[in-house]
Amino acid sequence: MTETRTPRIVVVGGGAGGLELVTKLGDKLGRKGQAQVVLVDRLPTHIWKPLLHEVAAGSMDPNTHQLEYAAQARWHHFEFQLGELTGIDRIRKTISVSASFDEDGAELLPARELPYDTLVLAIGCVTHFFGVPGAAENAIALDVVAQAERFRKRLIAACVRAQNWRGRVGADGRPRVDVAIIGAGATGVELSAELRNTAHVLSAYGLHQLDPRRDVHIHVIEAGPRILPALSERVSVETAKLLKKLDVDVLTSERVTEVTPQAVLTASGKHIDADLTVWAAGITAPPVLATLGLPVSRQGQIVVGPTLQSEGDPDIFAFGDCASCPWAEKQTTVPPRAQAAHQQATFLYSALRARLDGRPLPSFAFKDLGSLVSLGHFSAVGSLMGGLIGGSMFIEGLMARVMYTSLYRMHVMALHGAVGMALDTVSHWLRRKTSPRVKLH
Structure with a gap:
């Protein structure tokens, strides 16, 4: 980073954590011109990944829950670049992004390079088939x-x-x-x-x-x-x-x-x-991570320290499912959960602010708040953890369903604010009153 130009923060991956991070960075830094904030993703829209099983079952219409990255960028003062990460030039401090194509195979955007001062990798994970035939x-x-x-x-x-x-x-x-x-x-x-x-x-x-x-x-x-x-x-x-x-x-x-x-x-x-x-x-971790020249774990994740900086380059951060982050309290690594990505996004906003100001970076500490499993309209089960309840508490039924729903609402609030989240909740409640309970076409 130099004092003669605006620092450029590039975040690759618009999942739950990545989109929350660029939204907050854009609101606090991009709006004031204190930093250029760029989001790169291979898809044009975002949906909270834990909802995909509901989309598969037809109980959720993805068109009503997807968010256009370009629109979010316009509203929250960051830039969106469509494309997939293909490589990093750490000497020139650029990333390579693939070309993008429309449904007919015509090229929309060419392959290109994007410069960065600080790079954040949040590209999530992909399905692991374990080599099973067929x-x-x-x-x-x-x-x-x-x-x-x-x-x-x-x-x-x-x-x-x-x-x-x-x-x-x-x-x-x-x-x-x-x-x-x-x-x-x-x-x-x-x-x-x-x-x-x-x-x-x-x-x-x-x-x-x-x-x-x-x-x-x-x-x-x-x-x-x-x-x-x-x-x-x-x-x-x-x-x-x-x-x-x-x-x-x-x-x-x-x-x-x-x-x-x-x-x-x-x-x-x-x-x-x-x-x-x-x-x-x-x-498993996306295969591209193994080609970047950064240390990776046996699972293929980028190895990061307590500050979420990669071990191979202090200008590159990684978090979420694509990062192997130490969990000192349990002598293991932070699990690949949405709550971890949310906590890390919040931490990284503060850490990047400290980095811009020339202050020492803090250390990330994961707090396990428990896990919940939804069984749709039938029930939900899970356990809550933390200081408020003094350990672990098993919950099920209506309370568990309310808690499970609140996780998604917290994500929406991080993207749109409290008023936007309230309006989104009301609009979806009204839509359910006039739509089939399952998407039929």
Whole structure:
């Protein structure tokens, strides 16, 4: 940075943390001309990633929850650049961004270089197929809206075909639809519950005459001994009971060995029929991180210190799912959760302000506030943690659902302020009163 020009802060990745960070930097620094703030993302719109399972189930219309990066940039005094990160020149302090194309394949923006003084990497994670044969070709991941929408359309089509006897017939002589969800983490479990609700709603709207529980079969397949392995055993046990009440078939200790267009095969020899397969079994760092010349962890994440600066370059910061950040209290690394990205975005705003002022950077300290799992309209379970409750507290039912919803509302408030969040909440409540409970087209 020099005193003769405005410092340039480039943030790559417009996920939950990245967009919150540039919004605050733009409001506080960009508006006053104290810094040029630039956001780079490969997509033109933002959606809170924990909502994608609802998009896949059709219980949420993504068009009403997506946010245009260009509009947010205009409102909050930062610049948006469409494109995907392909490389970094640390000597010249530039990043390489790929060309962008429209739906017909015509080039919108050429490949280009963007200069930076401070670079922040927040490009998240991608689905990890673990090299399972047929997984990438025959299973649908839920990384972006397009994938979730593809699954939703295929689900409706499968139900329509089944009711017209164009699909599989069960041993009882009735038509059936089988959905296999590989991975029983939060995404897989939440999707299974949403799909049970979707089956009921599609039947109510006349899109199929199948029995929502008897003819629509939902299988959750987990390689480990229990579902929700990252959460407490009590949360896992209570969630498993709720899924059983929803007639969701939960298979644990079943390692998937192959995914075919019509089935999932496991190491124990099970053959699970599947008209649709979702892969929610794991995440990994984007491959581009290994090409940047910065130290990475065994999981491929950028290794950062307590200040969130990369170990290889103090001008490059990283946070969120793409960063391996120390969690000194637990002698491990910060888990890849939305709450961690939110806390790190808030921390980085203060840290970058200190950096501009020439002050020492503070150290990030992650505070685990607990975890919540939503089972859609049926229930929610989870645990709260922190000083206010003096440890850990198990919650479920209405209280858990309210807490789960509040997480998204906190994200909206970070992007639009308290008044904007209130207006957004009211508008979505009104829209639900005049729209189908499931997106039908």
